[in-house]
Amino acid sequence: MSNYFKFKNNDKIVNYITSYPYYNFSVYGAKVYLNSQDSYSGSFTDKIGEVPSGHVSLYEMNVDRDFSAHTYDSVTDTGIKSKIFPFITKDSALSSFGTVTTNSWNQFSYGDIITGSYPLSSSIVREFFNSNHGSLNPSGSHMLALKNTLNYYTPISNHYAFSSSLGDKAVQKINLISVPSIFFGKKIKKGSVKLNYYLSGAIVATLEDVYKNGTLVQTAGSEYAQSQGSGSVAGVVLYNEGFMVITGAWGLSPTTYAFGDVGTPETPKWLNFAIGCNDGVTDANITPSASFEVNFRGTSVTPNMTLFAHANKNELNYSNNPTYIDKKTKSQTPFSFSSSSFIEQNDMNIKNTISSSFSTYSGSFKKQTFISKMGIYDSNKNLIAIVNLARPVRKKESDEYTFKINLDI
Structure with missing residues (x-):
């Protein structure tokens, strides 16, 4: 069962975290080193990032890939694709890469695939x-x-x-x-x-x-x-x-x-x-x-957003988990349906999960759930973040909790 709660003004705090990362570029013998690091070798290449030393890969694509096995031809749309590459199909939207000139773009026919290449690197x-x-x-x-x-x-x-x-x-x-x-x-x-x-x-x-x-x-x-x-x-x-x-x-x-x-x-x-x-x-x-x-x-x-999600008394006390229903009742399914109807059973009992460390203990029935996950939605109910609790929190009808959530945006 989904429960939606709207954050109030006091439930949202936006902070800005400022950090000052340190960079050291060393230049020796017409070669640049970033933070005193040289290129690392991998299984297929001596430069796993496919960029020279002193450079960073802008998208971190094609890490330690066998470029020699790449035989793909965009003109015939055939061959083996062993490396990642950007592509755009020429159509009426007139989309193209920023590095493709107008004259070059006009030489393509509609339906042709325009390709680029990774990695893209950057250095001083x-x-x-x-x-x-x-x-x-x-x-x-x-x-x-x-x-x-x-x-x-x-x-x-x-x-x-x-x-x-x-x-x-x-x-x-x-x-x-x-x-x-x-x-x-x-x-x-x-x-x-x-x-x-x-x-x-x-x-x-x-x-x-x-x-x-x-x-x-x-x-x-x-x-x-x-x-x-x-x-x-x-x-x-x-x-x-x-x-x-x-x-x-x-x-x-x-x-x-x-x-x-x-x-x-x-x-x-x-x-x-x-x-x-x-x-x-x-x-x-x-x-x-x-x-x-x-x-x-x-x-x-x-930017960092701090959110306060409240679980109030007498709320969040029902679960869709199958174990929430007591299977000992005469009906074994919570609903029945046909081509013309969908009927929920009215004789389904909620399982009593109240327990004790004492043997043969039988506690009176109380509703309780275990909160393990929360979803953060935008105003259009699009899921933008999922919060997973390290340990499920037991929630009784008499309990109320406030969960503090930090979200980098």
């Missing part, structure tokens, strides 16, 4: 912009796309200004680190960004947002690096958008190294920080002694 990316990049590639520069965003934060610090007495970001060299939102959630936590520059395993210099205003200040490093840029601002962080704009051009070591961005070796600078981080630079073009760390905390906000 470094982009280097040389001098005068704003005039050399005005339509394709990601820095120009950030112009309005950077100017928006100018009241916080003048170092955000796209063009000022501190420099013109359309002209000067720029090192841009992009962090996808899947890592930081709502925003990067202010003051949590810390960049470490290593040479031969030792920290040469460190950038931190010590003032929590988005400016990256060189706070520590070798004697030479500190003599060049101690306390200087080497860039800014766009916390809400997930970008680190690095402009520090002072030397961090008197020794020259190969950094890939230029044809000849140069001295280490913040401009070549994180080189090899998904930027197309290969290991052969980077000095083997250089490595980098990007540390930050994200901000994850999880």
